Amino acid sequence: MYPAATKGVLPKFFLDLTRLEGFAEIGDHDGMLRIGAATTWSQIAKFDLPPAFDALKQAAKEVGSIQIQNTGTLAGNICNASPAADGVPPLLALDAKVELASAERGTRVLALSEFIQGVRNTALADDELVTAILIPPIPDGAGSAFEKLGSRRYLVISISMVAAVITCDDEERIVDARIAVGSCSPVAQRLLKLERDIIGKTVQNIKLTEEHFAPLSPIDDVRGSGSYRLDVVAEQCIRAITRAIGHE
Numbered sequence: 001m002y003p004a005a006t007k008g009v010l011p012k013f014f015l016d017l018t019r020l021e022g023f024a025e026i027g028d029h030d031g032m033l034r035i036g037a038a039t040t041w042s043q044i045a046k047f048d049l050p051p052a053f054d055a056l057k058q059a060a061k062e063v064g065s066i067q068i069q070n071t072g073t074l075a076g077n078i079c080n081a082s083p084a085a086d087g088v089p090p091l092l093a094l095d096a097k098v099e100l101a102s103a104e105r106g107t108r109v110l111a112l113s114e115f116i117q118g119v120r121n122t123a124l125a126d127d128e129l130v131t132a133i134l135i136p137p138i139p140d141g142a143g144s145a146f147e148k149l150g151s152r153r154y155l156v157i158s159i160s161m162v163a164a165v166i167t168c169d170d171e172e173r174i175v176d177a178r179i180a181v182g183s184c185s186p187v188a189q190r191l192l193k194l195e196r197d198i199i200g201k202t203v204q205n206i207k208l209t210e211e212h213f214a215p216l217s218p219i220d221d222v223r224g225s226g227s228y229r230l231d232v233v234a235e236q237c238i239r240a241i242t243r244a245i246g247h248e
Contacts, residue, residue: 023131033135034099037075042066044074053135055144055163055244056090062148063087065155075130078112081120081187088116088188089163090146091133092180099132100124109134119186139167139176145243147236151223158183159224160232164240172245174198179237184218184229191215194237203242208234 017023023038026047035044045060063069063077063086077087078098091112098115101107104127112133115123124130144165150156160183167176177195182188194212218229 017129029132029134031137032097035074035133035135037130037132038073039075041069041072041074045069050138050142052094052138052142052144052165053090055093055146055165055240056087058146059086059090059148059161059163062146062154074133078116078133079122079124079130081116081118081122083119083186083188084158084161084183085188086148086158086161086182088112089161089180089182090144091135092188092190093144093163093165093178094135094138095178097134097136098130099134100128101131102128107131113187113190116187138165142167142176143244143246145240147240147243149232149236157223160184160218160229160236162233162236162240164237164244166241166244168245172202173200174202174241174245175200177241179240181213181216181233181237184216184233186217189215191237198241203238203245206238206241208237 018038023036024043025036026039026043027034041060041063045057049057060069063072074087077085096112098110098112099107100110102125110123117123142165144163146161146163148161149159160181163180165178166174169175177198179191179195180188181191191212197212198206213230213233216230216233218226220226
C-alpha cells in the first residue's frame with residue numbers, strides 16, 4: 001500500500017504481521033491449499049506446486065523487482081485491488097477464496113470475485129485482516145499459464161494479462177477451462193462464455209468471437225487503447241491455453 005499513500009502524510013504506525021505463526025506458510029487446510037497472508041512472491045515462485053499453479057508462479061516472477069518479490073505478498077496484491085494486480089487473474093482461474101478474520105466476529109471466507117469489488121475497493125471490513133488465500137482442489141492433470149504484456153519486459157504495469165487453467169483428456173480435448181483477464185476492466189474477470197464454448201475442443205479448433213470478450217471494458221490510457229487491449233487479449237487467450245495444455 002506504500003504507493004497509494006498520500007504524499008507528505010504518513011500513518012502513526014505500521015503493523016507488521018510477518019512473524020505471526022502460519023502467516024507466511026503454504027500448506028494443506030481442510031482439503032484446500034492455504035497460502036498465508038504474509039507469504040511473499042518469492043516463496044510462491046520457489047514452492048513445489050503442481051502444474052495448475054504455474055500461472056501463479058509465473059506471475060510471481062513478473063511482479064516488480066526481486067526486492068519487491070522478496071517482501072511483497074499475494075494478500076497485499078489483492079487488498080490493493082488494482083485492475084492491473086498481477087496475482088488476481090491466476091487466482092481467479094484457481095477459484096481462489098479469501099479468508100478474513102475479525103477479533104470480535106471470527107473468521108469468514110469469501111470468493112475472490114466477491115472480495116474485490118472495484119478499483120481500490122474490497123469487502124474487507126475495518127476490523128478484519130486477510131489471513132490467507134484458499135485454493136480449492138484442482139482437476140487432476142490441469143496445467144496453467146500466464147501471459148502479461150507491458151511496455152517493457154520487467155518492472156512494468158500490465159497493458160493486459162491472461163491466466164488460464166486447462167484440463168484435457170487423452171486426446172487433448174478440453175474438459176475443464178478457467179480463463180481470467182486483468183487490466184481490461186475495473187476488476188479482473190473470468191471469461192465464462194469462452195470457458196464454456198471451448199469445452200470438448202482441441203486448441204486448434206478454438207474460434208474466438210467478440211461475444212467472448214463482451215464482459216471486458218478496457219480503457220484508453222498512456223499504455224494502450226481499449227481496442228488494442230482487446231486485440232492483445234484475444235491472442236493472449238490462445239497463447240495461455242496453448243501453453244497450459246503443454247504446447248509452446
